Amino acid sequence: MAPALTIDDVRTAITKRQTTATALARDFYTRIRQEDPEIGAFLTLCEERALAQAGRIDAMTAEGKPLPPLGGVPVAIKDVMVTRGVRTTAGSKILENFIPPYDCTAVARLEAAGAVILGKLNCDEFAMGSSNENSAYHAVHNPRDKSRVPGGSSGGSAAAVAAEMAVATLGSDTGGSIRQPASFCGVVGLKPTYGRVSRYGLIAFASSLDHIGPFAKTVKEVALVLRTIAGRDPMDSTSAEVPVPDYVAELEKPVKGLRIGVAKEYFGEGLDSEVRAAVEAAIQKLADLGCEVVPVSLPHTEYAIPAYYIVATAEASSNLARFDGVRYGFRAKANTLSEMYRQTRDGGFGMEVKRRIMLGTYALSAGYYDAYYLKAQKVRTLLTRDFDEAFKKVDVIAAPTCPTPAFRLGEKVNDPLAMYLADIYTVTANLAGIPGISVPCSENHEKLPIGLQLFARHFDEATLLRVAHAYEQTRKAA
Amino acid sequence: MKVTEKDVAYVADLANLELTEEERARMLRDLNSILEYMERLSELETGNVAPMAQVSDRYGVDESRQGSDRFAYTIREDVKEGLRESLPHDAAVKNAPDTDGMFFEVPKVIER
Numbered sequence: 001m002a003p004a005l006t007i008d009d010v011r012t013a014i015t016k017r018q019t020t021a022t023a024l025a026r027d028f029y030t031r032i033r034q035e036d037p038e039i040g041a042f043l044t045l046c047e048e049r050a051l052a053q054a055g056r057i058d059a060m061t062a063e064g065k066p067l068p069p070l071g072g073v074p075v076a077i078k079d080v081m082v083t084r085g086v087r088t089t090a091g092s093k094i095l096e097n098f099i100p101p102y103d104c105t106a107v108a109r110l111e112a113a114g115a116v117i118l119g120k121l122n123c124d125e126f127a128m129g130s131s132n133e134n135s136a137y138h139a140v141h142n143p144r145d146k147s148r149v150p151g152g153s154s155g156g157s158a159a160a161v162a163a164e165m166a167v168a169t170l171g172s173d174t175g176g177s178i179r180q181p182a183s184f185c186g187v188v189g190l191k192p193t194y195g196r197v198s199r200y201g202l203i204a205f206a207s208s209l210d211h212i213g214p215f216a217k218t219v220k221e222v223a224l225v226l227r228t229i230a231g232r233d234p235m236d237s238t239s240a241e242v243p244v245p246d247y248v249a250e251l252e253k254p255v256k257g258l259r260i261g262v263a264k265e266y267f268g269e270g271l272d273s274e275v276r277a278a279v280e281a282a283i284q285k286l287a288d289l290g291c292e293v294v295p296v297s298l299p300h301t302e303y304a305i306p307a308y309y310i311v312a313t314a315e316a317s318s319n320l321a322r323f324d325g326v327r328y329g330f331r332a333k334a335n336t337l338s339e340m341y342r343q344t345r346d347g348g349f350g351m352e353v354k355r356r357i358m359l360g361t362y363a364l365s366a367g368y369y370d371a372y373y374l375k376a377q378k379v380r381t382l383l384t385r386d387f388d389e390a391f392k393k394v395d396v397i398a399a400p401t402c403p404t405p406a407f408r409l410g411e412k413v414n415d416p417l418a419m420y421l422a423d424i425y426t427v428t429a430n431l432a433g434i435p436g437i438s439v440p441c442s443e444n445h446e447k448l449p450i451g452l453q454l455f456a457r458h459f460d461e462a463t464l465l466r467v468a469h470a471y472e473q474t475r476k477a478a
Numbered sequence: 479m480k481v482t483e484k485d486v487a488y489v490a491d492l493a494n495l496e497l498t499e500e501e502r503a504r505m506l507r508d509l510n511s512i513l514e515y516m517e518r519l520s521e522l523e524t525g526n527v528a529p530m531a532q533v534s535d536r537y538g539v540d541e542s543r544q545g546s547d548r549f550a551y552t553i554r555e556d557v558k559e560g561l562r563e564s565l566p567h568d569a570a571v572k573n574a575p576d577t578d579g580m581f582f583e584v585p586k587v588i589e590r
Contacts, residue, residue: 097573098573099572099573101565101569101570101572101573102565193537194532194533194534195533195534195537208531208532208533232551234554237549237552238532238534240534240537241551242537300522302518303518303519303521303522305515306515306516306517306518306519307519309512309516310516310519317493321494324494325575326574326575326582326584327570327573327574327582328573328574328575329573329575330575331575331576334585335585335586336585336586336587337584337585337586337587338494339585340584340585341494342494342495342496343496345493345494345495345496346495346496346497346498349495351501351504354495354497354501354505355505355508355509357493357495358486358489358490358493358495358505358509359509359512359513361489361492361493362481362485362489362509362513365488365489365492371520372516372519374529375519375520375524376519377529377530377531378522378524378527378528378529378530379519379522379524379527380529380530381527381528381529381530382522382524382527384530384533416508416511416512417508417511417512417515420512432533433533433534458533458537459537
């Protein structure tokens with residue numbers, strides 16, 4: 001199999017009859033069987049479903065019908081999105097044997113566009129983590145350096161693309177869980193605007209912060225996948241009634257004259273010097289393309305982590321109340337109902353999930369609600385206003401995705417606060433609901449990838465992707 | 479230490495978590511260290527700031543209306559067909575750890 005196969009390559013090869021969707025799917029399964037034992041990106045393979053879909057695509061092409069937009073493209077899905085008839089675990093033991101009766105809207109839209117779903121991808125349990133080490137099954141190893149984490153929580157989604165085990169993948173991002181692993185693994189990852197992609201069928205972690213978004217090797221492919229999954233869905237009342245532009249066509253518009261904001265709050269203490277240099281060089285590249293670089297201020301950034309972890313854990317403690325051993329999933333043996341609830345949740349959830357349920361329950365409990373939860377919601381307003389003000393002056397904001405490149409497996413597992421602080425540059429976009437993307441911009445002295453993060457206004461993914469694409473082209477030319 | 483052992487026991491109870499002795503000790507340590515970090519929010523004056531529960535009340539809404547009427551576009555027909563139909567009974571109980579095919583079965587509810 002040729003390396004670095006893009007969506008366009010797949011389409012061309014199938015259209016020109018150089019391969020078939022079925023042969024391609026089989027090639028990818030062969031590759032997964034060779035590569036994945038050392039990486040651990042997949043939790044479940046759904047070969048039957050994939051080959052049935054590939055067969056449908058091949059039958060269409062044999063009849064001379066046009067290839068659908070993602071026809072025959074091998075993709076994979078983070079295991080927090082439900083898939084009809086295919087085991088969905090959310091990386092948790094509590095859902096070890098859960099076979100969903102319906103499909104997540106984003107998954108159904110990918111399949112309707114012709115994509116071939118190869119399997120389900122490893123992640124931190126209920127998407128809670130920044131290293132993928134909280135998976136109840138096994139850790140994921142970063143394909144760029146197997147002694148390091150791939151990032152999290154969508155570690156499997158980033159690693160699968162980086163190791164060429166899928167052309168594109170879906171992940172979810174509640175506080176950086178798409179952008180941070182994209183940065184660590186050297187691929188492109190997009191968190192769209194809140195409401196841009198339906199969350200129907202996404203196992204809820206923190207409903208006001210959860211987003212579904214794509215990973216791929218190039219910005220153009222991410223744009224293609226976004227175009228497919230975006231748009232209003234009657235099954236999710238928070239999916240917005242906002243038209244979906246042709247993101248791919250918009251990519252080629254010029255970036256000259258666009259204003260790029262740079263906020264000093266994203267370049268402060270704790271930022272690795274090589275990451276800083278790489279991101280500053282990337283911003284200079286955008287200036288060379290004719291963008292105007294404008295200093296902006298996002299003064300409440302330092303309060304983002306505390307506000308985020310209160311809101312996220314509060315919502316999680318409520319969302320995860322449904323896992324009680326009654327209707328689905330693991331059930332502990334017990335003599336009474338209340339013992340059954342407790343022992344089921346005790347045996348079914350891992351330590352980080354319990355920690356977050358405890359933190360969220362505490363923040364919502366009588367006597368602490370005002371001091372923690374209400375306070376965090378007010379700070380969320382302030383953080384969102386920071387972006388509103390900044391976007392009066394600029395079209396896009398540029399920042400590092402993460403303060404450091406990928407850290408080592410085991411490095412932060414025993415220090416939850418240190419792990420939370422790894423999300424310092426990403427949680428703000430979730431609190432404000434603005435779109436954010438991570439694009440590879442350099443490597444450090446150990447050849448570890450570094451990501452450039454870009455933000456844009458609500459529902460302005462078109463400008464975000466356009467700037468990311470223009471930047472990406474400068475790297476290809478170099 | 480802000481959070482006490484008693485608080486941990488109380489919150490675990492609220493959250494329907496049993497927690498082993500070892501987990502309780504870890505929880506005590508972790509919650510205190512995390513909440514101490516959270517304390518910095520109190521540096522901000524937020525007396526006149528409205529809380530923000532969600533993002534979606536800013537987009538796609540009908541600004542001329544009030545309350546839940548602003549979300550008129552999210553209202554859907556109350557129909558049985560297609561996607562909006564409920565799960566069939568057998569699909570709904572298929573994942574249940576214990577079922578008689580009609581109901582979810584659970585251990586004794588009334589305790590004495």
